[in-house]
Amino acid sequence: MTTRIERHHYDVVVIGAGGAGLRAAIESRLAGKKTAIISKSLFGKAHTVMAEGGAAAAMGNVNSRDNWMVHYRDTMRGGKFLNNFRMAELHAKEAPDRIWELETYGALFDRTKDGKISQRNFGGHEYPRLAHVGDRTGLELIRTLQQKIVSLQQEDKAETGSYDSRIRVFAETTITELLLDGDRVAGAFGYYRETGEFVLFEAPAIVLATGGVGRSYKVTSNSWEYTGDGHALALRAGATLINMEFLQFHPTGMVWPPSVKGILVTESVRGDGGVLKNSEGKRFMFNYVPDVFRKQYAETEEEGDRWYTDPDNNRRPPELLPRDEVARAINNEVKEGRGSPAGGVFLDVSSRLPAEVIIKKLPSMHHQFKELAGVDITKEPMEVGPTCHYVMGGVEVDPDTAAAAGTVQGLFAAGEVSGGMHGSNRLGGNSLSDLLVFGKRAGEHAATYTDALPTRPRVAQSDLDTAVETALAPLQRDGGENPYTLQQDLQAVMGDLVGIIRRKGELEESLVRLAELRERVGKVSAAGGRRYNPGWHLALDLRNMLVVSECTAKAALEREESRGGHTREDFPSMRPEWRQVNLVCSLDGDKVQLEHKPLPKMRPELIQLFDRTELSKYLTDEELAEFDALAEEAAK
Amino acid sequence: MGAKRRFKVWRGDETGGDLKDYEVEVNEGEVVLDVIHRLQATQTPDLACRWNCKAGKCGSCSMEINGTPRLGCMTRMSTFTEDETVTVTPLRTFPVIRDLVTDVSFNYEKARQTPAFAPPVGVPPGQYRMQQVDVERSQEFRKCIECFLCQNTCHVVRDHEENKRAFAGPRYFIRAAELDMHPLDAKEDRKEYAQASMGMGYCNITKCCTEVCPEHIKITDNAIIPMKERVVDRRYDPLVWLGRKIFRRDQLDGAGQAAGTPSLVGARTEGSEVEQHHGLNWHREIPPPQAAPVDETGRLPISEITADRAGGPSPFGDDQTFPLPPEGLNYAHPERD
Numbered sequence: 001m002t003t004r005i006e007r008h009h010y011d012v013v014v015i016g017a018g019g020a021g022l023r024a025a026i027e028s029r030l031a032g033k034k035t036a037i038i039s040k041s042l043f044g045k046a047h048t049v050m051a052e053g054g055a056a057a058a059m060g061n062v063n064s065r066d067n068w069m070v071h072y073r074d075t076m077r078g079g080k081f082l083n084n085f086r087m088a089e090l091h092a093k094e095a096p097d098r099i100w101e102l103e104t105y106g107a108l109f110d111r112t113k114d115g116k117i118s119q120r121n122f123g124g125h126e127y128p129r130l131a132h133v134g135d136r137t138g139l140e141l142i143r144t145l146q147q148k149i150v151s152l153q154q155e156d157k158a159e160t161g162s163y164d165s166r167i168r169v170f171a172e173t174t175i176t177e178l179l180l181d182g183d184r185v186a187g188a189f190g191y192y193r194e195t196g197e198f199v200l201f202e203a204p205a206i207v208l209a210t211g212g213v214g215r216s217y218k219v220t221s222n223s224w225e226y227t228g229d230g231h232a233l234a235l236r237a238g239a240t241l242i243n244m245e246f247l248q249f250h251p252t253g254m255v256w257p258p259s260v261k262g263i264l265v266t267e268s269v270r271g272d273g274g275v276l277k278n279s280e281g282k283r284f285m286f287n288y289v290p291d292v293f294r295k296q297y298a299e300t301e302e303e304g305d306r307w308y309t310d311p312d313n314n315r316r317p318p319e320l321l322p323r324d325e326v327a328r329a330i331n332n333e334v335k336e337g338r339g340s341p342a343g344g345v346f347l348d349v350s351s352r353l354p355a356e357v358i359i360k361k362l363p364s365m366h367h368q369f370k371e372l373a374g375v376d377i378t379k380e381p382m383e384v385g386p387t388c389h390y391v392m393g394g395v396e397v398d399p400d401t402a403a404a405a406g407t408v409q410g411l412f413a414a415g416e417v418s419g420g421m422h423g424s425n426r427l428g429g430n431s432l433s434d435l436l437v438f439g440k441r442a443g444e445h446a447a448t449y450t451d452a453l454p455t456r457p458r459v460a461q462s463d464l465d466t467a468v469e470t471a472l473a474p475l476q477r478d479g480g481e482n483p484y485t486l487q488q489d490l491q492a493v494m495g496d497l498v499g500i501i502r503r504k505g506e507l508e509e510s511l512v513r514l515a516e517l518r519e520r521v522g523k524v525s526a527a528g529g530r531r532y533n534p535g536w537h538l539a540l541d542l543r544n545m546l547v548v549s550e551c552t553a554k555a556a557l558e559r560e561e562s563r564g565g566h567t568r569e570d571f572p573s574m575r576p577e578w579r580q581v582n583l584v585c586s587l588d589g590d591k592v593q594l595e596h597k598p599l600p601k602m603r604p605e606l607i608q609l610f611d612r613t614e615l616s617k618y619l620t621d622e623e624l625a626e627f628d629a630l631a632e633e634a635a636k
Numbered sequence: 637m638g639a640k641r642r643f644k645v646w647r648g649d650e651t652g653g654d655l656k657d658y659e660v661e662v663n664e665g666e667v668v669l670d671v672i673h674r675l676q677a678t679q680t681p682d683l684a685c686r687w688n689c690k691a692g693k694c695g696s697c698s699m700e701i702n703g704t705p706r707l708g709c710m711t712r713m714s715t716f717t718e719d720e721t722v723t724v725t726p727l728r729t730f731p732v733i734r735d736l737v738t739d740v741s742f743n744y745e746k747a748r749q750t751p752a753f754a755p756p757v758g759v760p761p762g763q764y765r766m767q768q769v770d771v772e773r774s775q776e777f778r779k780c781i782e783c784f785l786c787q788n789t790c791h792v793v794r795d796h797e798e799n800k801r802a803f804a805g806p807r808y809f810i811r812a813a814e815l816d817m818h819p820l821d822a823k824e825d826r827k828e829y830a831q832a833s834m835g836m837g838y839c840n841i842t843k844c845c846t847e848v849c850p851e852h853i854k855i856t857d858n859a860i861i862p863m864k865e866r867v868v869d870r871r872y873d874p875l876v877w878l879g880r881k882i883f884r885r886d887q888l889d890g891a892g893q894a895a896g897t898p899s900l901v902g903a904r905t906e907g908s909e910v911e912q913h914h915g916l917n918w919h920r921e922i923p924p925p926q927a928a929p930v931d932e933t934g935r936l937p938i939s940e941i942t943a944d945r946a947g948g949p950s951p952f953g954d955d956q957t958f959p960l961p962p963e964g965l966n967y968a969h970p971e972r973d
Contacts, residue, residue, distance in 0.1 A: 041686070041688055041694075041696060042686070042696065042740065043744060044782055045688050045694045045695070045696050047689070049689065049693050049694050049781070050691070050694075096762070097761070097762075100761035100762040100764075101761050103761065103764045104764075105753065105755075106752070106753030106755075106818070106821075108766075108771045108774055108775055108818070109771075110768060110771070111767060111768040111771060115765035115766055115767055116765065118768075133775060133778070134775075136693075136779065139693065139778075139781065140778060143778060143780075147752060148752075150747055150748055150752055151752030153748060154748065154751070154752055157748075163748055194733050194734075194737075194739075223687075223688040223689050223690070223694070224687065224688065256665060257664065257665020257666065258665055258666060258670065259665060259666050259667040259669070259670045259709070259712075260690065260691065263690070263691045368691070371692065372667075372691065372692070372710070373665070374665075374714065482677075482681060483681070484676065484677040484678075488677075526681065526682075527681050527682055528681065528682025529682070531649065531684075531733070531734050532684035532733055532734040532737050533681075533682045533684065534676060534681070534682065534683070534684060534685070535676070535681030535682050536682070
């Protein structure tokens with residue numbers, strides 16, 4: 001059979017048009033490389049627009065004591081010290097420059113009184129640090145980068161007569177396979193959603209910026225595109241994934257009405273006085289304060305309530321415990337039959353604050369519930385429950401160059417698809433700055449990599465034929481299962497067995513169920529033709545979702561402790577010896593392999609930014625002894 | 637279990653199509669996009685529809701519901717009566733690709749033609765200083781989620797394909813206004829440019845765009861009217877006014893932006909006058925000749941494989957689309973005389 005394949009030649013192909021992808025593309029084009037941006041949706045619709053809070057950068061505009069070292073410390077703490085220290089360091093150092101750069105592209109952040117970029121407080125950040133635009137910072141970021149790309153295209157038009165001569169956006173295009181020449185990246189194969197026609201991008205360097213994997217879960221704040229494409233493409237090309245067991249579940253997603261299930265209710269609702277209640281009307285969070293936090297949290301409702309006005313003399317209410325603790329508590333209340341009608345709990349701000357204060361402080365939440373749910377939050381409580389929000393794990397990369405680890409060369413990754421930066425748990429605000437810092441680095445180093453290549457790698461015809469065959473298979477198969485049913489079944493397995501609270505038996509069962517699903521996905525069939533056929537597209541995405549889910553389930557079964565975004569009921573505490581371990585997934589044929597790899601060790605001057613009492617909660621005795629020796633030497 | 641409700645959904649492609657009837661279950665609290673998803677999952681897996689965030693933040697699921705341009709994810713089923721048939725059709729202003737998906741590339745073309753932010757010369761990154769009150773005006777327009785409902789509903793281009801070339805549409809008027817009001821933008825002639833080259837003169841402020849905006853941006857009041865007013869200020873020159881009274885419009889081609897307007901390369905005349913030109917138009921704009929794209933050696937690419945796009949370079953330049961606009965041609969169709 002012959003199939004028409006459109007061919008394009010580029011120096012750098014960026015897969016993904018969210019914040020990280022666009023930033024990488026800008027950098028690669030500025031380095032003089034002919035760059036293509038592949039976007040699964042229309043240009044500018046990326047999931048980055050959902051980010052509300054802001055972008056964390058230690059500019060010190062609001063509190064001049066803030067600097068990169070404080071930001072670094074906060075990031076490591078947030079990730080429970082499992083972060084790749086070098087990534088956290090680069091991120092903290094470079095974030096301010098990346099934010100200031102956006103202003104030269106035309107971004108308009110909210111301002112301080114003296115005209116600088118305003119910064120807001122956020123969970124886990126010691127000082128006000130998040131550059132923001134109301135609660136639509138993600139949209140501002142995407143629009144700014146999108147418009148910068150247009151402005152580069154206008155420059156190119158003036159010079160060459162064509163907008164697309166040096167940087168071109170391929171909207172509604174999905175990549176299904178990376179093609180290699182030996183170990184080197186040679187190209188990317190995919191299809192146009194509109195026409196179903198195939199397209200081959202021949203390029204020596206590819207940047208993955210495809211985002212996360214949330215679509216494998218039933219309740220998620222992620223959009224349909226989040227099917228782990230980049231994770232799976234990387235695996236199949238010989239790269240490795242790390243930290244895949246760590247998923248962030250946001251404790252308060254909307255659970256009613258069904259159409260908005262999963263959509264986030266910002267943490268500020270609780271920060272500004274909202275309380276969590278069960279169906280009996282009880283503020284249950286007081287029953288869920290773990291021992292390690294006992295001293296920092298109020299024991300009575302009265303004390304908790306006084307904290308809002310007098311934080312210095314009172315302890316904070318337990319509604320403000322870290323995200324994972326709150327998510328677990330809600331989960332338990334619902335399981336024990338004290339949940340709300342829609343399977344969540346009540347988040348009530350209406351009985352706590354006057355209506356005009358709520359509207360002033362939480363305008364977008366007021367708007368969101370009114371428009372989407374028909375609920376007036378000044379009059380009635382919201383129904384909320386945990387929702388799958390972010391994957392900390394991803395492609396294992398070199399911290400400085402963003403080059404993927406493993407056997408493949410010429411592959412780079414940035415943003416949510418890469419792993420290591422956030423350790424076991426991401427701080428709010430760190431993802432927008434992450435994608436700018438490492439997006440830029442990925443674009444820059446992809447460009448440098450192509451300079452050093454003696455010859456351009458070539459795509460083998462046989463690989464191309466296989467890719468075409470795989471892509472067409474669901475359309476040509478008759479009598480297979482409906483892709484939508486398979487997706488629902490996969491979501492059920494992941495949500496029920498590899499969810500917030502994990503148990504050995506369930507994880508083992510999930511692996512069995514995933515193996516069955518693999519058989520069924522192998523036989524999936526899609527009705528209809530090739531033109532804009534969402535059933536076919538989902539059938540192709542399923543195999544990515546499946547392999548990434550296998551990595552998560554395997555790593556979750558292996559890691560016998562609870563840390564950040566990974567909670568094991570049978571191993572409820574953090575264990576220092578597990579902090580030294582990264583779980584690395586690779587693909588052998590189509591089997592997921594898992595191995596232990598030591599975590600890179602922090603440089604002396606970085607570890608000395610922490611005090612000993614804090615470190616003692618995380619480090620093993622040997623590591624502590626080493627730290628003491630260092631401290632002694634420094635004292636001399 | 638929800639009740640069955642009746643839906644009519646337009647199915648087809650650029651060759652044609654029609655409304656198909658569906659009976660589908662609807663549960664309490666659902667929106668139209670949920671129903672489209674249920675149709676995909678249970679009855680017609682290849683029903684094409686764009687969507688992303690499902691929270692009114694990305695602007696992907698634009699469609700026409702009972703004839704009104706709306707976001708599918710923001711239209712609650714409870715706004716219809718139980719026995720009402722809900723009709724869902726694709727955006728009318730843009731060419732259909734398949735089912736509810738339309739070709740919105742018109743908007744991306746117009747985005748490229750709108751001059752970008754011009755950073756202030758000599759102000760290094762990190763040294764930008766602006767007051768909150770000054771950025772807020774532009775911030776209102778930067779809330780735009782690019783759902784293109786305003787572009788779709790605007791009567792200048794809805795059912796008037798011929799106006800599309802000269803008219804950028806409300807989305808890009810607010811972009812121009814946003815940059816015009818940006819405290820540090822270095823480009824000075826945003827208003828004149830919007831009038832002369834983006835076709836803002838076509839807009840007769842009927843506010844349809846403001847009505848459909850899901851972000852409630854005051855497109856007409858806060859962007860278009862201020863942009864028009866100040867352009868009018870500068871254009872109200874007594875000599876020009878007298879000229880308009882004395883001469884016929886076709887003798888005055890281009891007089892509209894003559895006075896006090898900086899010269900703009902490629903600035904167009906108001907295209908609404910095109911209809912009046914039958915036969916020879918001595919003032920027509922002649923497209924500048926374009927060189928074909930060459931490689932570093934100064935040669936044309938030998939084959940498609942080395943060229944930067946599929947298909948050979950057009951001898952007429954790459955931004956030329958056919959058929960050519962009538963004002964660029966000296967041709968009178970016999971039937972029209």
